[in-house]
Amino acid sequence: MTPLVSLRGLKVHFPIKDGGLFKKKKKLAVKAVDGIDLDVFAGETVGLVGESGCGKSTTGRAILQLYSPRVAEISGQVIYQGTDLAELGRKHDQAKLRPFRKDLQIIFQDPYASLNPRMTVGSTLAEPFKIHRLASGGEIQRRIHELLETVGLSPSMANRYPHEFSGGQRQRIGIARALAVSPKFIVCDEPISALDVSIQAQVMNLMAELQDRFHLTYLFIAHDLAAVKHISDRIAVMYLGRIAELGEADTVYDSPLHPYTQALISAVPIPDPEQKNRRRIQLEGEIPSPLNPPSGCRFHPRCAYAETACKAEEPQLTEVEPGRFVACHPVARGMRFKVRAKPEQ
Amino acid sequence: MTVDASSGQTSNATPPILEVEDLVVEFRHESGYFAAVDGLSYTLRKGETIGVVGESGSGKSVTNLAVMGLLQRPPARIPRGQIRFHGKDLVKASERELQKIRGNRIAMIFQDPMTSLNPYLKVSRQLTEVLELHQNMKGDAAREAALHMLERVGIPGARKRFDQYPHQFSGGMRQRVMIAMMLLNRPEVLIADEPTTALDVTIQAQILDLLKDLQKEIGMAITLITHDLGVVAGMADHVIVMYAGRVMEQGLAVEVFRSPSHPYTLGLLQSIPRPDLKVERLYSIPGRPPDIDSRPPGCPFAPRCRFKQNVCDSERPPMVQLTATHRSSCFAVDAVKADVARGELLERVRIDVAAGSAKGVGA
Numbered sequence: 001m002t003p004l005v006s007l008r009g010l011k012v013h014f015p016i017k018d019g020g021l022f023k024k025k026k027k028l029a030v031k032a033v034d035g036i037d038l039d040v041f042a043g044e045t046v047g048l049v050g051e052s053g054c055g056k057s058t059t060g061r062a063i064l065q066l067y068s069p070r071v072a073e074i075s076g077q078v079i080y081q082g083t084d085l086a087e088l089g090r091k092h093d094q095a096k097l098r099p100f101r102k103d104l105q106i107i108f109q110d111p112y113a114s115l116n117p118r119m120t121v122g123s124t125l126a127e128p129f130k131i132h133r134l135a136s137g138g139e140i141q142r143r144i145h146e147l148l149e150t151v152g153l154s155p156s157m158a159n160r161y162p163h164e165f166s167g168g169q170r171q172r173i174g175i176a177r178a179l180a181v182s183p184k185f186i187v188c189d190e191p192i193s194a195l196d197v198s199i200q201a202q203v204m205n206l207m208a209e210l211q212d213r214f215h216l217t218y219l220f221i222a223h224d225l226a227a228v229k230h231i232s233d234r235i236a237v238m239y240l241g242r243i244a245e246l247g248e249a250d251t252v253y254d255s256p257l258h259p260y261t262q263a264l265i266s267a268v269p270i271p272d273p274e275q276k277n278r279r280r281i282q283l284e285g286e287i288p289s290p291l292n293p294p295s296g297c298r299f300h301p302r303c304a305y306a307e308t309a310c311k312a313e314e315p316q317l318t319e320v321e322p323g324r325f326v327a328c329h330p331v332a333r334g335m336r337f338k339v340r341a342k343p344e345q
Numbered sequence: 346m347t348v349d350a351s352s353g354q355t356s357n358a359t360p361p362i363l364e365v366e367d368l369v370v371e372f373r374h375e376s377g378y379f380a381a382v383d384g385l386s387y388t389l390r391k392g393e394t395i396g397v398v399g400e401s402g403s404g405k406s407v408t409n410l411a412v413m414g415l416l417q418r419p420p421a422r423i424p425r426g427q428i429r430f431h432g433k434d435l436v437k438a439s440e441r442e443l444q445k446i447r448g449n450r451i452a453m454i455f456q457d458p459m460t461s462l463n464p465y466l467k468v469s470r471q472l473t474e475v476l477e478l479h480q481n482m483k484g485d486a487a488r489e490a491a492l493h494m495l496e497r498v499g500i501p502g503a504r505k506r507f508d509q510y511p512h513q514f515s516g517g518m519r520q521r522v523m524i525a526m527m528l529l530n531r532p533e534v535l536i537a538d539e540p541t542t543a544l545d546v547t548i549q550a551q552i553l554d555l556l557k558d559l560q561k562e563i564g565m566a567i568t569l570i571t572h573d574l575g576v577v578a579g580m581a582d583h584v585i586v587m588y589a590g591r592v593m594e595q596g597l598a599v600e601v602f603r604s605p606s607h608p609y610t611l612g613l614l615q616s617i618p619r620p621d622l623k624v625e626r627l628y629s630i631p632g633r634p635p636d637i638d639s640r641p642p643g644c645p646f647a648p649r650c651r652f653k654q655n656v657c658d659s660e661r662p663p664m665v666q667l668t669a670t671h672r673s674s675c676f677a678v679d680a681v682k683a684d685v686a687r688g689e690l691l692e693r694v695r696i697d698v699a700a701g702s703a704k705g706v707g708a
Contacts, residue, residue, distance in 0.1 A: 051545035166633050196400040201616035201629035230618030267550035268620050269575025273598035276579050283547045
């Protein structure tokens with residue numbers, strides 16, 4: 001089966017100028033994404049998790065070519081149906097990119113900031129139809145009403161402004177906007193993080209329903225591991241611009257192999273007071289700067305199992321078990337660290 | 346059996362430090378006063394942690410601003426209730442009296458450590474100021490004590506970082522600085538308002554563990570305000586579930602999480618994805634919380650409740666005492682309990698829900 005979207009050696013670097021007023025300028029770059037390979041297959045949901053600054057959102061935006069070549073240096077490939085979108089992005093060829101923008105859409109974290117406050121919801125939703133010349137006149141109105149119903153809102157709400165809606169409703173509008181162009185692939189960038197607990201379930205359920213109904217493929221980016229595990233078929237764990245581990249959601253969650261994944265999962269709070277004293281792996285310090293990531297394995301300065309090779313050589317994402325990929329020297333050699341995310345009884 | 350709103354918790358050998366009794370906080374809003382907190386009672390003892398859970402607008406933060414004496418009155422007013430700190434009512438205390446307690450014996454940490462630190466002052470200055478103000482320490486003695494505390498909360502290279510500015514610290518480090526600042530006074534009560542919400546999960550774990558260690562060490566009591574049920578389950582001895590300004594349910598953490606007795610608590614527990622369980626479809630509570638000026642006269646949760654009876658729309662449900670420590674404000678307590686019991690454990694209920702016995706509708 002060929003993947004719907006394939007990332008090959010994707011790097012996203014943001015150059016910055018440094019060196020003060022009189023000193024010679026050094027060339028530095030924030031290496032937000034620093035070489036990732038990932039295949040996303042039609043109809044699945046891949047969860048992209050990691051902590052702030054690991055590059056998960058940057059990856060999502062780079063797939064859609066949302067960065068101008070003036071701010072970001074993107075290398076590697078983003079292959080969608082045989083076309084390298086990264087190449088078109090580097091050439092800033094908007095005309096050639098436009099047909100793909102219809103197929104690849106995004107839902108943003110902050111439904112307050114991602115809607116124009118001066119436009120009615122109806123006119124916001126009409127834009128994609130006009131830009132992509134998908135409908136005109138009364139047909140647009142009909143499609144907007146249909147969209148609003150699809151996401152569980154009333155068609156009469158088309159005449160209202162964003163401030164008249166709650167956070168959850170605004171997120172539904174964001175989803176409707178993404179759906180307007182009948183996309184195949186949607187990057188969901190922290191779509192529930194800004195919502196209240198009781199609303200998060202509503203939005204997650206809606207997204208699952210829409211996926212079934214329209215055969216959508218999701219890249220679900222979030223820092224909430226419990227939500228990601230719930231909604232995803234597979235999970236990719238990122239650390240400092242690289243993928244540390246990739247596999248089936250349940251497998252990665254229940255028996256993580258990479259020492260970072262093990263620590264990350266053990267830190268997820270479980271809403272059960274009887275598991276209050278379960279074992280947690282404490283990580284020393286914080287994520288290093290992506291300006292100057294550590295040599296070899298990026299995780300080695302914080303890793304309890306680091307070896308000499310880990311400092312010198314960057315581990316590649318290796319298939320250690322069928323469908324399970326881990327970037328860790330000892331794990332690739334067959335070592336298994338006995339740390340489980342399950343509670344100690 | 347119903348009881349009045351006074352102490353719902355067991356009497357314990359240790360005397361209470363903080364007692365909130367039938368507290369009502371109202372805000373003036375256009376046509377009149379609306380209750381942001383309506384009838385909250387709890388007792389906090391030495392070394393205990395109470396978790397206050399609720400969504401935006403549930404009144405959980407307002408409660409604690411009231412305890413700290415930080416409510417601006419007007420537009421706020423406290424028409425009823427007491428906040429007793431070692432028996433003294435803080436609602437009636439003067440600003441001078443409050444200043445002696447605030448930050449010293451009752452301390453607070455906030456969600457966003459950047460906005461609560463002064464960006465123009467070095468971290469060292471902000472820490473020593475606390476000692477000068479409350480402990481009468483000065484000069485090198487204050488600096489040494491402050492530096493020691495910064496090391497204690499786990500700032501790597503504390504000596505080097507001591508004279509840096511807040512922007513040079515990461516989010517997790519800033520929260521540690523806030524904790525260090527608060528601890529310099531060895532407060533009896535710590536109010537932590539979403540202390541880890543802005544932090545990554547591994548940093549969150551570090552901060553929560555740090556709070557637990559320090560609590561053991563100095564025996565402070567903690568009021569933890571959060572929307573994260575996982576964090577509450579990991580920290581709290583007692584849990585208060587708030588909705589639209591009212592207490593829906595309160596009790597020991599084990600009671601609230603294992604035998605939820607209010608439809609809102611049950612709905613919340615069923616609507617969060619559990620990392621340790623497999624659920625096909627989450628239950629979702631339909632609708633959304635009411636705005637402060639349009640709350641229904643009866644139970645505020647009634648419009649979203651799947652256990653609703655006719656009486657719920659018009660009458661305020663009484664607090665039903667379930668055990669010495671556990672109580673719920675609901676007319677349908679028995680139905681909720683039966684529902685939980687039918688599933689034997691909450692897990693079972695969740696799986697039933699996933700199989701389609703309950704249906705969530707969009708907001």
